[in-house]
Amino acid sequence: MGKTIIAVAALAVAMVASPATASTIVVGSCDSVTDGDAQGCLFSGNIQENPDPTNVNSYKNAEAAYNALMNPDITLNWITASDAPNFGSFGSITGAGGNSGTFSLPGYTIEYYAVKAGNEFVLYQYLGSNTWQTAGRQGLSHIAFFGVRSAVPEPGTWALMLLGFGGIGASMRRRRSNVLMQVA
Incomplete structure (x- = not known):
């Protein structure tokens, strides 16, 4: 009897002390977001910027829930508030x-x-269309974007590139005038 009570108490302590498991789960149908057909994967709960998987609304929980169900695995890189305050x-x-x-x-x-509406959100792969829909659910709460900041050259890079194009243009002009003089 004493061993049973100790085992139950240890299990209860382990359940309280362990980090919360992901409440973000795939619900209903989940189509592969990498197959190029613009269908999404429906999740319960919320999706937030927090990358800590012990936070039940972490986008990393959505990533883990999707990867546990579908193949190939995806990696979600939240476009953060610091990228775009x-x-x-x-x-x-x-x-x-x-x-x-x-x-x-x-x-x-x-x-x-991810398009968030009501108590659910739908994760989509971006296929070049800038339209969103809530799949007939409640009105839009927010949209979360995953990707990377596009590389934009620095001003010094632009200046060197323009100088290079100018040099190429000048050498082509000079070469063309030399060819015309030889023909005459």
Whole structure:
């Protein structure tokens, strides 16, 4: 009897002391987001920027839940608030609060995006279309973008590139005039 009580107490302590498991789970149908057919994967819960998997709303939990179910595995790289502290300064969303709309995110290479509505969100692979929909659920709460900031050359790089093009143009002009003189 004493061993049973100790075992039950140890199990209870382990359950309380262990980190919370992901509450972000795949619900309903989940289509592969990498097969190029623009269908998404439906999840329960919320999706937030926090990468800590002990946070039940961490986007890393969504990544883990998807990868446990589908193949090939995906990696979600949240486009963070530090990348874009104010969405209005780097992109736009139309249809906020509704069931469909468009978005733009210039300067970023989007790989995936998640459309949050009600108690669910749908994860999509970005296939070049800047439209979103909530799949008939409640109105849009927010959209999370996953990808990388596009490489933009620094001003010094632009200057060197323009100088190089100017040098190529000048040498081509000089070469052309030499050929014309020889013919005459």
